Amino acid sequence: MHLINGPVTTSxxxxxxxxxxxxxxxxxxxxxxxxxxxxxxxxxxxRAIEYSAYEEMVIPEADKIFKLIMSEYxxxxxxxxxHSKGIVKAGEISLLVMVSAGHRDHSNKAxxxxxxxxxERIPIWKKEIFEDNSAQWRENE
Amino acid sequence: xxxxxxxxxxxxxVTGTSRKHYRDIKSFDDLKxxxxxxxxxxxxxxxxxxxxxxxxxxxxxxxxxDEVAYLPPFAGx
Numbered sequence: 001m002h003l004i005n006g007p008v009t010t011s012x013x014x015x016x017x018x019x020x021x022x023x024x025x026x027x028x029x030x031x032x033x034x035x036x037x038x039x040x041x042x043x044x045x046x047r048a049i050e051y052s053a054y055e056e057m058v059i060p061e062a063d064k065i066f067k068l069i070m071s072e073y074x075x076x077x078x079x080x081x082x083h084s085k086g087i088v089k090a091g092e093i094s095l096l097v098m099v100s101a102g103h104r105d106h107s108n109k110a111x112x113x114x115x116x117x118x119x120e121r122i123p124i125w126k127k128e129i130f131e132d133n134s135a136q137w138r139e140n141e
Numbered sequence: 142x143x144x145x146x147x148x149x150x151x152x153x154x155v156t157g158t159s160r161k162h163y164r165d166i167k168s169f170d171d172l173k174x175x176x177x178x179x180x181x182x183x184x185x186x187x188x189x190x191x192x193x194x195x196x197x198x199x200x201x202x203x204x205x206x207d208e209v210a211y212l213p214p215f216a217g218x
Contacts, residue, residue, distance in 0.1 A: 034218045051217075054149055054210055057194040083217060095218050115218065123191075124217030125150030137151040139214045 001062035001081040001122075003053055007092035008033070008082050016080050020100050023077050028104035030111035034095030036088050044130040048089045049138075054123035058083075065117045069099070072113070075106035079114060083124060142166050142205040146176065150213040152188060156180045169200045172209065188213050 004012070013033070020029045039046045066079055077100050084094040097114050101107035119140050129135045144163045153159045161179070166172045177184060191210040192201050203209070 052149065052153075053217075054147070054191070054194075054212065057191060057210070060194055119218045120215065122217045123149065123212055123215055125213060126216045127150075137154070137213070138216055140216045140218065 001059060001083065003055060003058060003083055003085050005084075005086045007084055007088045007094065008096045009093075012082060013093070013096060016082070016096060016098050019080070020078070020098060023100050025102060026077050026100040026107075027102055028107040029098055029100045030104070030107040032095070032097040032111050032115050033093050034115075035093055036090050038090040039128070041128070041130070041136070044132060044134065046090055046128045047131045048087050048129045049094065050087050050127045050129060050135070051083070051085045051094065052125050052127075053083075053085050055085075057123045061121050061123065062118075065114060065121060068117065069110050069114055073101065073106040073110040075102040076110045077101060079110070081114070081118065083118070083122070085124075087129075142203065142207075144172055144203060145206070145208045146172070147208065147210040149210065150216070152183060152186060152211050152213055155182050155186065166203065169203050169209075172203065176211075183211070186213060 036049050080098040082096040088094040099107045099111040126138050127135050128138050144166045146161045148156045148159055189196050189212045193208050
């Protein structure tokens with residue numbers, strides 16, 4: 001898992017897809033992209049999210065997720081996760097998960113499971129920043 | 142013993158700091174009380190505690206230079 005400053009760029013996304021091609025025993029790559037939503041709260045729109053992380057804990061927790069997914073879905077060959085830290089504007093990507101497997105059944109299910117586990121277990125927090133520059137901490141639903 | 146305490150997310154805002162160093166700590170309970178005295182507003186928030194990057198559920202045994210982190214509910218993605 002990689003934490004990067006700012007949004008997950010299109011070049012980072014294409015780089016991950018290109019890397020997936022190196023796994024020639026795979027027949028399926030399932031890709032999830034999490035985007036910062038322009039939510040509305042009290043008449044104000046979110047213009048960006050500022051992410052912060054307990055970085056020393058992120059990698060050990062991600063390793064546990066990898067092991068859990070690999071043990072549950074034995075056709076999975078690789079899992080790539082990129083998450084942003086710092087400022088990500090509305091409409092930009094803050095999370096990429098790509099699961100590569102021999103076949104689509106396991107890649108799809110494992111990708112969905114990985115996203116849920118990331119939200120539940122990875123120590124990352126987000127502060128919504130509104131168009132008037134006011135801000136509020138936001139928990140996952 | 143000396144303990145490094147980290148605050149994340151909303152708790153860093155509430156306490157006004159992301160890191161505080163405590164000396165002469167006798168136990169985890171002692172540390173909790175010291176933090177509660179310094180930042181009484183923290184009790185209004187939900188959080189979990191990690192010691193050296195691992196979440197703990199019960200009162201852990203602390204050692205010299207341990208890192209104790211106050212973690213509000215996670216919100217990645």
